[in-house]
Amino acid sequence: MNRRMGTRLVWAVLAGSAADLAGLGLIAAAAWLITRAAEQPPLAALSVAIVATRAFATGKGVFRYAERLTGHDVALRAQAGTRERLYEALIPPQRPRHGGADLLSRMVDDTEAVQDLLVRCLLPAAAAAMAGLAAVVVGLAILPVAALVLVAGLLVAGVALPAGTAAAARRWSARIAPARAALASRVADLVHGSADLAAYGADGEALAKALTADESLAALERRQARVHAAALAGGTLVQGLTVAGVVLLAQGAGAGSVGTAVLALTSLVAFEPVLPLAAAGERMAGITAALRRLRDVRSAAPATTEPAAPAPRPEAPLTIEIDDLVVRHATPPLTDGHPPLEPGDRPAPDGAEPARGGAGRPALDGVSLRLTPGKRVAIVGPSGAGKSTLLAALMRLVEPESGRITVNGVGLEALAGDDVRALMTGLTQDPYIFRATLRDNLRLAGPGADDEALRRAVRDARLDGWVERTGWDAELGEDGRTVSGGQLQRLALARALLFDPPVLLLDEPAEALDEETADRLMADLLDVTRDRTTLLVTHRLKGLELVDEIVVLEEGRVVQRGRHDELVSVPGYYRDLWESEVLTRR
Numbered sequence: 001m002n003r004r005m006g007t008r009l010v011w012a013v014l015a016g017s018a019a020d021l022a023g024l025g026l027i028a029a030a031a032w033l034i035t036r037a038a039e040q041p042p043l044a045a046l047s048v049a050i051v052a053t054r055a056f057a058t059g060k061g062v063f064r065y066a067e068r069l070t071g072h073d074v075a076l077r078a079q080a081g082t083r084e085r086l087y088e089a090l091i092p093p094q095r096p097r098h099g100g101a102d103l104l105s106r107m108v109d110d111t112e113a114v115q116d117l118l119v120r121c122l123l124p125a126a127a128a129a130m131a132g133l134a135a136v137v138v139g140l141a142i143l144p145v146a147a148l149v150l151v152a153g154l155l156v157a158g159v160a161l162p163a164g165t166a167a168a169a170r171r172w173s174a175r176i177a178p179a180r181a182a183l184a185s186r187v188a189d190l191v192h193g194s195a196d197l198a199a200y201g202a203d204g205e206a207l208a209k210a211l212t213a214d215e216s217l218a219a220l221e222r223r224q225a226r227v228h229a230a231a232l233a234g235g236t237l238v239q240g241l242t243v244a245g246v247v248l249l250a251q252g253a254g255a256g257s258v259g260t261a262v263l264a265l266t267s268l269v270a271f272e273p274v275l276p277l278a279a280a281g282e283r284m285a286g287i288t289a290a291l292r293r294l295r296d297v298r299s300a301a302p303a304t305t306e307p308a309a310p311a312p313r314p315e316a317p318l319t320i321e322i323d324d325l326v327v328r329h330a331t332p333p334l335t336d337g338h339p340p341l342e343p344g345d346r347p348a349p350d351g352a353e354p355a356r357g358g359a360g361r362p363a364l365d366g367v368s369l370r371l372t373p374g375k376r377v378a379i380v381g382p383s384g385a386g387k388s389t390l391l392a393a394l395m396r397l398v399e400p401e402s403g404r405i406t407v408n409g410v411g412l413e414a415l416a417g418d419d420v421r422a423l424m425t426g427l428t429q430d431p432y433i434f435r436a437t438l439r440d441n442l443r444l445a446g447p448g449a450d451d452e453a454l455r456r457a458v459r460d461a462r463l464d465g466w467v468e469r470t471g472w473d474a475e476l477g478e479d480g481r482t483v484s485g486g487q488l489q490r491l492a493l494a495r496a497l498l499f500d501p502p503v504l505l506l507d508e509p510a511e512a513l514d515e516e517t518a519d520r521l522m523a524d525l526l527d528v529t530r531d532r533t534t535l536l537v538t539h540r541l542k543g544l545e546l547v548d549e550i551v552v553l554e555e556g557r558v559v560q561r562g563r564h565d566e567l568v569s570v571p572g573y574y575r576d577l578w579e580s581e582v583l584t585r586r
C-alpha cells in the first residue's frame, strides 16, 4: 500500500471513529439531558446539553457519510490495484496452474475480498476500538469499577467472539471456497459445453452434477449462517449482561440517577460498533483464504525468465538457427482447474496442486533446424511428438533445458519475450475469436491498420467473399461460435497475415476441418506463404511438395528430414502417412 492510500485509510478510520464517538456522545448527552430535565432545573442549566445533543446528532450523520465515502474509495482503489497486479502476474507466459472458471473466480470473488478486508474488517475494528476506548474513559470518570466491567464485556464481544467466529468460519471457508470453485467449473461446463453435452446425451448427468455441487455449497453456507446467527446472539447477550452489571454497580455505588443513566446508555452504545466485529471475524476467515489464493496465482513462476537488459530486436530478414534443442516441460499440462469428473469426487483442497505426474522424457530431444529468409519448413509427426513445443520454444513461451535458438546470431534468451513474439508468431493451435466485430477481431493484430491493410489480409486469407456477405461490423460470438471452423481458421490466418511477422508460425491450421475445406485452406495457405519465412506444423501432407524442407519429429527427435519427393521414396513415418492419406482420398 502506497503513502496516498495510507493517508486515505487514516482519514477513513478517523471519520468512522468520529461517527461512533458522535453516536456515543449523542447518547451520553441525551441520557444526561433527559434525566436532568426530569429534575426540572432552570433551562439555562440544560442549554449546553441541548446544543451538544444537536451537534452530536448532526456530526454522526456527517462523519458516517465521510467514512463511507473515504472507506469505499480506498477499498475500491485497493481492489483495483490487486486486480491490476493479478493481471500483471498473468501477462508473462506462465505454467498453466490455473485456468478458466477457477481463474475467473479468483479474479472476481477473491479480489473482492480485498474490499471486504478494509470496509468490513479493518475500518470497523479501528472505529470500534476508538468508540470503546471513549466509553471506557467516560465510565472511568463516573465509576471506575463499572468501567472495568465495560472493558471486560467489550473485550469478550470485540476480541474473543470475533476470534471464535473466525476460527469456526475458517473451517467452513476452507471447504466453501473449493465448493464454490467446483460449482463455477460445473456451470462453465454446462454453458460452454452445452452443444457437446446435448450431442452425446450427457446434459442430464452434467446438470445433476451441477445441482449436486450447488447443494453441497448451499449446505455448507447454511451451516456457516448458523455460526453467524449464534455469534450475533452471543454478542447481544454479552452486551445485555455488561449493561446490567454496570447498572447494578452504579446503583450499589450510589452514582445517582443521572450517573447511572449515562453509564448504562454509554455502555449500551459502546457495543454498537463492537457487535458487528463477530461477523467481521467470520468474514476474515474467508478473506485470508482468498488472499492466499491470490498470492498463489501471483507467485506462479513465469515459464521463462526475461533478460535484465534485453538485446535490441534483430531486424528482418531473419535467419533462425535451432541448435540441439532440448525442452522438458516442468509441469504436465493442467486443463482448467477442474475437479475430477467421477461421481463422489472432491475438489483439490484450497490452493493444492493436483498431482499429475512428474517431468518425464523431454518434449524435444536434440532438435536442430535452420530457417533462412523466405524458407518454408513443415513439421510433421504423430501426436505428442513435440511439434507445438517447438513453436512454443520459438515464441519463447518455454525455456529450453539445453541447446540454443538464435535469431541473426542473437540468442533468444537475450531478447525480450515480447520482441521475440513480434518477430515470430502466427496461428496458434486453438485460435480465439472474441465477442466483437469482425473488424475488431482482425485489428487485434494491427490496431493501427487502415482499411486497405485489413482488406488485403482478408483477401490473402481468401476470406473476402465471406466478409463482403457478412459485413465488417458483424458481431462475432464469443469464441467464434457464430463462424464455421474453416472461417475461424481463415480469420485467424488473416489476423496473422495482418500482423505480418518476419517469421510466420502456423500450428495445424487445417486441424478439425473437413477434408475439402482443409485441402482448400492448405492450398491457399501455401500460396500466400510463398517467399515468406514460415514454419508450418501439420498433419496433412497434401501440398507439402511446395515447401523447402519437411522435418519429421517422433518422441521429440528428428527422425527424417528432406523434401517431399525424398521422403516418400524411403520407408518411414512420412511415407506411411502419405500412403494412408492417398488411400483415404481414393
Ligand SMILES: Nc1ncnc2c1ncn2[C@@H]1O[C@H](COP(=O)(O)OP(=O)(O)OP(=O)(O)O)[C@@H](O)[C@H]1O
Pocket (backbone or CB within 6 Å): 329, 330, 331, 332, 333, 334, 363, 381, 382, 383, 384, 385, 386, 387, 388, 389, 390
Ligand atoms: N504445458 C505442458 N506441460 C507438460 N507437458 C506438456 C505440456 N505441453 C506439452 N506437453 C507434453 O510434451 C509432449 C509434446 O507435446 P506437444 O504438444 O509439443 O506435441 P505435438 O506434437 O504438438 O502434439 P499434437 O499433434 O497432438 O498437438 C507431449 O508428451 C505432451 O504431453
